[in-house]
Amino acid sequence: MSSSLISIRELSKTYRRGNQPVPVLLGIDLEIAAGDYVSLMGPSGSGKSTLLNLIAGIDKPSSGSLLIDGIDIAALPENDLAAWRAANVGFVFQFYNLMPVLDAFENVELPLLLTGLNRAERREHVETALAMVGLSDRMDHYPNELSGGQQQRVAIARALITDPTLIVADEPTGDLDRQSADDVLNLLDRLNGELGKTIVMVTHDPKCANRAKRQVHLEKGVLLSGSGAH
Amino acid sequence: MLYGYVLKLARKNMLRHRLRTGLTMAGIAIAIVSFGLLRTVVDSWYAGAELGSSGRLITRSEASLSFPLPATYSERIRKVPGVRSVTFANWFGGIYIDEKNFFAQFAVDAQSYFDLYPEFRVAPAELADFKRDRRGAIVGRKLAKKYGWKVGDQVPLRGTIYPGNWSFTIRGIYQGADDKTDENQFLMHWHYVNETIKALLPSLADKVGVFIVDIRDPAQAAAVSAAIDSSFKNSLAETRTETQKAFQLGFIAMVDTILLAIQTVAYVVVLIIMAVMANTMAMAARERMREYATLKALGFSDGFVSLLIFGESLALSLAGGLLGILLTFPAAASFFRATRDLFVVFEVRPETVLLQLGSAVLIGVFAALAPAINSTRVRIVDGLRAVT
Numbered sequence: 103m104s105s106s107l108i109s110i111r112e113l114s115k116t117y118r119r120g121n122q123p124v125p126v127l128l129g130i131d132l133e134i135a136a137g138d139y140v141s142l143m144g145p146s147g148s149g150k151s152t153l154l155n156l157i158a159g160i161d162k163p164s165s166g167s168l169l170i171d172g173i174d175i176a177a178l179p180e181n182d183l184a185a186w187r188a189a190n191v192g193f194v195f196q197f198y199n200l201m202p203v204l205d206a207f208e209n210v211e212l213p214l215l216l217t218g219l220n221r222a223e224r225r226e227h228v229e230t231a232l233a234m235v236g237l238s239d240r241m242d243h244y245p246n247e248l249s250g251g252q253q254q255r256v257a258i259a260r261a262l263i264t265d266p267t268l269i270v271a272d273e274p275t276g277d278l279d280r281q282s283a284d285d286v287l288n289l290l291d292r293l294n295g296e297l298g299k300t301i302v303m304v305t306h307d308p309k310c311a312n313r314a315k316r317q318v319h320l321e322k323g324v325l326l327s328g329s330g331a332h
Numbered sequence: 333m334l335y336g337y338v339l340k341l342a343r344k345n346m347l348r349h350r351l352r353t354g355l356t357m358a359g360i361a362i363a364i365v366s367f368g369l370l371r372t373v374v375d376s377w378y379a380g381a382e383l384g385s386s387g388r389l390i391t392r393s394e395a396s397l398s399f400p401l402p403a404t405y406s407e408r409i410r411k412v413p414g415v416r417s418v419t420f421a422n423w424f425g426g427i428y429i430d431e432k433n434f435f436a437q438f439a440v441d442a443q444s445y446f447d448l449y450p451e452f453r454v455a456p457a458e459l460a461d462f463k464r465d466r467r468g469a470i471v472g473r474k475l476a477k478k479y480g481w482k483v484g485d486q487v488p489l490r491g492t493i494y495p496g497n498w499s500f501t502i503r504g505i506y507q508g509a510d511d512k513t514d515e516n517q518f519l520m521h522w523h524y525v526n527e528t529i530k531a532l533l534p535s536l537a538d539k540v541g542v543f544i545v546d547i548r549d550p551a552q553a554a555a556v557s558a559a560i561d562s563s564f565k566n567s568l569a570e571t572r573t574e575t576q577k578a579f580q581l582g583f584i585a586m587v588d589t590i591l592l593a594i595q596t597v598a599y600v601v602v603l604i605i606m607a608v609m610a611n612t613m614a615m616a617a618r619e620r621m622r623e624y625a626t627l628k629a630l631g632f633s634d635g636f637v638s639l640l641i642f643g644e645s646l647a648l649s650l651a652g653g654l655l656g657i658l659l660t661f662p663a664a665a666s667f668f669r670a671t672r673d674l675f676v677v678f679e680v681r682p683e684t685v686l687l688q689l690g691s692a693v694l695i696g697v698f699a700a701l702a703p704a705i706n707s708t709r710v711r712i713v714d715g716l717r718a719v720t
C-alpha cells in the first residue's frame with residue numbers, strides 16, 4: 103500500500119438539485135500507484151468526471167477519505183488546495199480549454215506564472231514542452247488558428263509544464279478524429295512511459311481505454327467489483 | 333509579473349468583441365463629455381459672479397432691485413467712513429432694432445464710472461471724448477464686434493423703462509483687463525438720460541438703480557456696508573449694501589433651481605452609463621465562465637480572476653473616460669461659440685476633469701463588482717461545465 107499515490111476509501115459524493123440530494127458516487131475504494139496509467143470507463147452519467155474532479159482537487163467529497171501522496175486534499179483550505187493543484191496536477195480537458203486570447207506559447211506558459219521562474223527560464227521550459235508535443239513551429243498561433251488535435255497537444259504541453267506527478271484527462275480524445283486521437287494517446291503513453299507521470303484518464307471509448315495500463319469501470323456511481331483492486 | 337499579465341489579458345479581452353467594446357467606449361466617452369459640459373455650464377455661471385472685485389460694494393434698495401434710490405444718496409454714501417469713492421449706474425433696458433438683440437445697457441456717471449472699473453480699459457482719448465459728448469456711449473469690445481460697430485457710429489435704442497427713441501454715438505470701445513471681464517456692456521451718460529426724462533416723466537428722474545462703492549480696506553466690507561445701510565435707516569428708501577460678489581450671487585440665485593437640475597442631469601448621465609457598462613461586463617464575464625474555471629483549476633486564485641475582471645472593466649472605462657475628457661475641450665469651445673454672449677468665461681476647470689476621471693474609475697469599478705463577486709461564487713466544476 104505504501105506505493106500508492108492515490109488512496110481512496112469509502113468515497114461518496116452527493117450533489118443537491120434544489121432540495122433533492124442526488125447521489126453520484128457511492129462508497130468508492132480505489133488505489134492507484136505512482137507511475138500507473140488508469141482509464142476510467144463507464145456509461146454517460148455514471149460519475150466518471152465527478153470521480154476525476156475529486157482526485158484532481160477541484161471538487162470536494164461528501165464523505166470518505168481521499169489521500170494523494172499522503173495528503174488529505176479535501177481538508178486543505180481553498181488557497182492551499184489551489185497551490186497544491188498548481189504544483190501537483192496537470193489538466194487535460196475534452197474541449198482543450200485554452201485561453202482564446204493567448205497564443206500557444208502563452209497558453210503553455212500560463213501555469214509557470216504561479217512559479218518563481220524568470221522570463222528566460224519560462225521560455226526555455228515552454229519551448230521544451232512545445233517541442234515534445236511537436237508544435238515548435240506553432241508557438242505564435244492562437245487556438246482558433248490550430249486544429250482540434252493541435253489544440254489538445256498544446257493543452258498537454260500546458261499540463262506537463264510544471265512537471266506535476268499526476269495528470270488527469272477527461273475524455274481527451276472525445277472531440278477528435280481518429281488520427282488526432284492517436285497522436286494524443288501516443289503522447290500520453292510517452293508522458294507515462296518516459297516521464298513517469300501517473301495518469302488518470304476518463305473515456306467511454308474502449309479503444310482509448312485499452313491504451314492504459316489498467317481499466318476501472320464505474321456503473322451508477324459504483325466501481326464494478328474487482329476493477330478497483332490493485 | 334502577475335499584474336502585467338492581468339493588464340495584457342485585459343487588453344486582449346477588450347479587443348475580443350471590437351464592436352461591443354467600441355460602442356461601450358463611445359457610450360462612456362459621450363457620458364463623460366456631457367458630464368464635463370454640464371458641470372462647466374454650472375461653473376461658468378458662478379464664475380461670472382466670482383469675478384466681481386470684492387473691494388467694491390453695491391448699494392441698492394432694501395425693498396427690491398426694481399425700486400430705484402434717490403441720486404442724492406451718492407453724497408451721503410461718500411461721507412461714510414471707509415468709503416473712497418462712489419459712482420452709480422442704472423439699468424437702461426433699451427431694444428436695439430429687435431428684442432432678441434439683448435445686451436446689458438447701463439446709464440452711468442460718465443465722470444467717475446471708469447475710475448471704479450479699472451478692468452474696463454478705454455484709451456484715454458476715447459474716454460475724454462465720451463465724457464465730453466453727452467450723447468456718447470462706450471461699448472465692450474465683443475459687443476462692438478458682434479454688431480460691427482466702430483467709434484463714431486450711431487446706435488438707436490428703443491426705450492422701455494425710459495420711453496422714446498434714443499440715439500447714442502459710440503465714442504469709445506473698452507477692452508477687458510483679462511478674458512474674464514465682461515466685454516458685452518453698453519454704457520451711456522446717466523445725466524443725459526436723466527435730463528431727457530425729467531421733462532417727460534418727472535417721477536422717474538433723479539433716481540439710480542445701484543451705487544457702486546469703492547472702499548479703502550476690503551477687509552472692512554461688512555462694517556462699511558452696515559454703516560452705509562444704517563445711515564439710511566428709517567428713511568423713505570432704505571438700502572441694502574453687499575459686496576459685488578454677493579450681489580451677483582444673489583442675482584444668480586434666481587437660476588439656482590435650473591443649475592441644480594443641470595447638476596442632477598450630469599450625475600444621472602453617469603449613473604445610466606454605469607448601468608449599461610455593468611451589463612456589458614456581466615455579459616463578458618458570463619461568456620468567460622469556463623475560462624475563469626480553467627484558470628482556477630490551474631491554481632490561479634479567486635483574487636486573480638477578480639483582478640482580471642476589474643482590469644478589463646477599468647481598462648474599458650478609463651479608455652472611454654480619457655477619450656471623453658479629451659473631447660470635452662473642443663466640445664466646450666464650440667459650446668461657448670454657439671452660446672456666444674451667455675457666458676463671460678467658459679473654461680473646463682481642473683476639478684471637472686478630476687471628477688470626470690473619478691467618474692470613469694467609478695464606472696469601471698462598479699461594473700466589475702457583480703461579475704467579480706459572482707466569479708468567486710461559481711464552483712470550478714460548475715464553471716467547467718458551462719457551455720460557451
Ligand SMILES: Nc1ncnc2c1ncn2[C@@H]1O[C@H](COP(=O)(O)OP(=O)(O)O)[C@@H](O)[C@H]1O
Pocket residue numbers: 117118124126144145146147148149150151152153713714
Ligand atoms: N456540478 C453538478 N451539480 C449537480 N449534478 C451534477 C454535477 N456534476 C455532475 N452531476 C450529476 O452527476 C452525475 C454524474 O455526472 P458525471 O460525473 O459528469 O458523469 P460522467 O462523466 O460519467 O458522464 C450526472 O447525473 C450529473 O448530472
Ligand SMILES: [Mg+2]
Pocket residue numbers: 150151152272304
Ligand atoms: Mg464526464
